Amino acid sequence: MNENFEVDLKPDTYKDPERLKSLKMATPARIGIGHAGPRYRTRAMLDFWEAQARASDAVRSEVPEEVVKSLGVFEVRTRCSSKYEMLTRPDWGRLFDQEALDKISRNCRHHVDVQIYFGDGLSSPSIGANIPDLYPALKAELEASGYTVGTPFFVRYCRVNTARTIGPLLDAKLTCVLIGERPGLITDESMSAYMALNARPDMSESDYKVVSNISRVGMPPVEAAAYTAELMKKMLSETEGAGWSK
């Protein structure tokens, strides 16, 4: 072995811009952003502020009516009457007024295998960003496998536990809400699929199955749909013939 040369085995990123680039490409996390004395550099600071503002907007903004219209679904809202109320009264975010319940009941097919609906949750942009790919793929796969899929709709000011009400209301074997996730500083468009078999008002959080991190930068929506459909089929087939009761 060569004695004259000491091999430096520690990554020496700052002296090697190529290496820094490849590390940065490997993760969406904010690495190698430099510093100015003890503080962030201006560019990094502005990026943080931008991401923070986007995350905040994602939580507080409304899903525009045009987006709901373009999805071709009808809309209801929970007992909340504003985003502010939804954030401060989580309990109202899972309840509906009688009027909303009637609208859902009137417009939707009952006694289906799978009822899917969309909720804004904590990220309004996630609806427009994911549903156009996520929902049709999910529906196509479930129907091709012989399951009936109910009428989709959009719930404004929606929390996951709306499923406790929707499932029994429409007598769906499996209830699934595609709902915006609490945004982070990487993306404000992430969404989760929460699924419950035989949803009922007294079910607990642990009765849900969830597929999370659905977004262009996480699990791509079409692939998430394929995986979710597979999971749903598995859940449904496990109940068949087992004499399940509510």
Added chain:
Amino acid sequence: MPETMLSAGIDIGTTTTQVIFSLLTLEMSGGFGTAPTVKVTGRDVFYKGEPHITPLENDEYIDAEGVAALIKEEYQKAGMKPGQVKTGAVIITGETAKKRNARQVGEAVSRAAGDFVVAAAGPDFESFLAGKGAGADILSRRTGKRVLNIDIGGGTSNYCLFSDGEEADTGCLDIGGRMIRIRQDGNVAAITEKARRVLEKYGISVREDTRLTRNMAERIADIFARCLAEAAGLGRISPETRYLVTDHGLSGKEKPQIITFSGGVADCMSDSSGNLLRYGDLGVLLGQAVARNPAFRKMAQVPAAETVHATVIGAGSCSMSVSGSTILCGKLHFPMRNVPVYPLPYREEEDLKLLPEKLWEVTCRSQESEDEVFAVFLEGPRAPSFREIEKLADILTEGLPLKEKVIPIIVEHDFAKALGQAVRRRMPEAPVLCLDGIRCGRGDYVDIGQPVGGGIAIPVVIKALVYSADDGIRQSGCRIIPEGYKDI
């Protein structure tokens, strides 16, 4: 819960044949909120067989029975039965790959060695495995530097450059310890054609029975060490180095920052004591010449994790990849061996327009080369839309004879489940195999094994199959494969 797989590595090389066994640990990750994936998390080499001299029948044929007997013996020594071995690779390397019955011997050994032990050959795959076995990939990931492993064996020297843990480039030279065989009295027993011609250029005439002095032998070794350094990108490439290239050298676009040496000759580098001719060839002298070569001395060098065993350990523990998300349904038989892969150009939605033409071309080419099965590879965009997946599935089901045979669809980015389901919706009766997380190139072959992790993923070996131009495949079979192979 981890799953384990017994893996065998068998390297039938120019000089030696080696067998190792390792235990691969597969773990399922993800689960809560994310799609589960299977990863190889552990590679424990628990048996390293001694190198045996590769039995050759003559200059043109491998002694197939001899090889079988030797491997059988190693299995017995390790206490292994072929039935227990679930994966691994048999690789025919160096000069041995040029023998007329190389392909048949490789295939026969792989079938006898275990369930999903693949047969492989070719300088690129060999270079890759040696680099992995030498730990150059891990070194490059850890240091962030470009690491070049040079595996100097009996017949060839295999180069593999790694960057960030990934293979970046490979190359191969016909330089090895065995290129000149020297008897104990210093007389040359044999010399390869290429070596003879190169030495002639330097005014050194060496042929059988030429008597070599120590000085002369060292000078010869220095010449070849210089060629090795040139091929590593450490100097202008001379005509003799270019002449010694097996099929292609390193592209030279990226210079290495650290070098590791593996192969039998690497062990001789620090060896200054003892008989220089103890292997009866140029090996020890070449090792020393590499160690004192000025160009190599200027480079940062790190000891390889493995030297003489690098290729066989690479074959036994690093040859297998595991697919990401996977759709499989219908009647599928595993393992699927030596499946040629046809890459299709698809990176964005625009490319779909040209895809039907490409598919036609691929189908014709596969019929022309009489492939029993073949696979297609699509890179794809990172997050295709639903409409795009539907269109792609339409094109694939119309363009490929999916109803008549299983055509594995391999995609790089994470959308195999979506595509596989879309294809299945179009032909519910046909068997479908669609997997992602695997990258293939032109001219690659894959072997596809039994599903793991309860059917959520599939082990895949990606390889290039290159035997000498006139491989014995269309020759009469009687002397090429003996019967004894059934019971290694």
